[in-house]
Amino acid sequence: MAGVKKPGKGLMAAVFTRVGDFIITAIPLWKILRDRQALRRILENRREKKHFGAVEKKREEWKARSTIEEKTFSRLRVLARFFRRRFTGFHRRTPLKHLIALYLGPIAVLSMVLCATLLLTHKPVPTQPLPALSPQKNFEKLLGQTGRLIADNHPDAAEKNLPALTAFAPDHPAVLTHSGAIHLLRKNYPAARAAYERALTLNPRSYIARYNLAEIDFVTKDYPAAQRRFAEMLQNKPDDETLLFRLALCTLMQNDTDAADRYIRRLSPTGRSPARQYALAARLFYEKNDAEARKVLAQARTLFNENTAFYDATFRQMGLIK
16 A cells, blocks of 8 residues: 555646746746847748748759750750840841841842752653644634624724635625625625625525615615615514614604604513613604703613613714714
8 A cells, every 4th residue: 555656646746847847938938029139030040941941842853853854955945045135136236238138149049049950950841733723713713803803893904804714715604794794884885785685695594684784774864675674674583672773763764653653662661772762762852852852861871881882873873963
């Protein structure tokens, strides 16, 4: 029993020991907290230790990452930055004309060298000779060219092709109609009539020959003959606006207003040409209502623009307008 320690006495001794240690420790800590300079030194030492630790950590990470490839890339980046600065500085200091000569000179020399090389090494590609056109092909080509010259009102140039066309096919209907068109442009009506009549004899169904024979009668003021020819053609083309327009004029010039009105009524108000408007204007001119006729012509020119040239030429030829 004598060897057993009492638990209460041991506990109290431990409590007094801990309290004593706290008092001994708290007294200097309290003094430090009350002393600002001491507190500042403690905080500075702590920050220095923290900063030193971070730097050391970064150094360790750099040492771990610093391989040969990364060092090489870093050197190249430094060199690139160095040359870029030199390049920029050079361009800032050098005048513009010197820079142009510096860059365009080598380019020009290189272009000349390349062109010379290509010319020296170029081998011409062998080509097959073009087959010669047959006489028939040449004839058709010349015939088409002559027709275009006539359409463009170049009778002199078109007439230069007639000897070759006539030598190849003297009795060809197209050659005769071209000859008649050239004479018609020059207002040589007897020669034009002879050519078209010959073409109509060779080809009775030739629309060009029949129409131009009627046109010759019209421009020479033989209105009964022109009316007869146009009426014959109208049987095959009952809705042809040009034929109806010509027939309306022919009948008006013969003072047959009833027949003229019948032809005008057959013209559509919404036709593809200004034939109805010009036929109505001709009717108004016949009635001496010139002011209203000119209004109709102005409307037609607004609606059809350049398509009125043929009809204006007819009215000028008849003396209805200037």
